[in-house]
Amino acid sequence: MRPVRALAAIWLAAAVNRLTAGPLGSATSAPPLRTVVDRQQPPATDHVIDVRDLLASRSVEELAVAADNYFRANLDNPDYFLAKPFTNVDETPDRLVCFAELIDGLRPLPGMRILDFGAGTGWSSRYLTQLGYEVICSDVSPTALELAKELFGRLPVIGPRPAPTFQVFDGHRLDLPDASVDRVHCFDAFHHVPNPAQVLAELGRVLKPGGIAGFCEPGPNHSRTAQSQFEMRNYTIIENDVVMADIWPWAQAAGFTSLELSVFNPKPFRLSLGDFDDFLRGGPSTQRYVHHIREGIVERRIFFLAKGEPLIRDSRDRNGLAGTLEVRLDRVQVAQSEPITGRCLAHNTGRNLWLPSDAPHGPVQVGVHLYDRAGRLLDRDYARIPLDRHGGIRPGEMVDIPFVLPGPAPGEYRLEFDLVSEMVCWFEINGCRPASVDISIADGTAG
DSSP, X not given: OOXXXXXXXXXXXXXXXXXXXXXXXXXXXXXXXXXXXXXSOOOOOSOOOOHHHHHHHSOHHHHHHHHHHHHHHTTTOHHHHHTTTOSOTTTHHHHHHHHHHHHHHHOOOTTOEEEEETOTTSHHHHHHHHTXXXXXXXXXXXXXXXXXXXXXXXXXXXXXXXXXXXXXXXXXXXXXXXXXXXXXXXXXOGGGOSOHHHHXXXXXXXXXXXXXXXXXXXXXXGGGSHHHHHHHHHHOOOXXXXXXXXXXXXXXXXXXXXXXXXXXXXSOOOOOHHHHHXXXXXXXXXXXXXXXXXXXXXXXXXXXXXXXXXXXXXTTSSTTOOEEXXXXXXXXXXXXXXXXXXXXXXXXXXXXXXXXXXXXXXXEEEEEEEEETTOOEEEEEEEEEEOOOTTOBOTTOEEEEEEEEXXXXXXXXXXXXXXXXXXXXXXXXXXXOOEEEEEEEESSSOO
């Protein structure tokens, strides 16, 4: 349900350029803030569509059919839909930056189940699947979802990832159990919803406690822009205004407990070298940046609704992972045929729960690197030592684990022990110090 916006993007970009035209890098005071709708008024016609009138004249079911008809009417060039977000240079940077902002705000962990609500032809669902999430690609348009399936077929994700599911939304109720998804991702789709309070209630119903729903939407004057008027007039597509003062009460009634809005502008802000240095010093050019940010959010709303207190972070998330490690070998000289034995004391000094070694995503173990005595890495993944504990290791807890390692070929070596969250990061990359022990492997029997 996201119609072509190339012409509007070009028109808007030209208007912004006219508004902000001036010497590059000049530190003059910013012009008065004007809303995007001031620069993008619909052309003079005999009739300006009021989105409220359109909503009153059609049922939810009729508007769902209209949304599907939009995709049917534009199937002459399906590659346009399948190429998203890389359809043209006017839209691509904005879409990618806003998608990144949504992902950063949602902070989904590997293995989570994500509802991609209003996914259209599935480009965002494909990216979410590539990141390792179990994705439900949902839209009111069966035609759009067929295109999404084609997208996954023509551009399969790389590596083993959970297969997405595709679900047609009837406009009222999601075919999902209560508390069955970890995150809701909604990119440029909620403003097409004719019954936003009911849909927010559905999203709140299917979201687990501690979950987050993230939205990237236009602003409070969206319905009056030229592009919106075009879409409503020609396709009966709802182009609603997104008014946070309305959304927050609906969200609270749906069980959401907090609301956060992003303050950023996806368009770049560039300065001359002199003004860049002035900016770093907190000089006058910083006010121009504040104006730039305000211009970017006048008609954009990226917001996040949380349902209850966030769950404790775990080792699927690199942020907050920290620990110390002490290693004691029983012997530092062993024979080639003998194992290397010892104990390691691991202390969770971070904020995240360490998942147990049998967890499918982000289990924490002790990884062993093998070096020669000159410090040359011979085997990064020489061995693993499981930190088995039912329920994982909570922040502040310590475990003392015995280990048995195979011995390398005869020679002089250095074993380096580091904590690792599998497929997430080595703790050393987070600033933690590995434990190193020198060991000698002798021919025959060690003395």
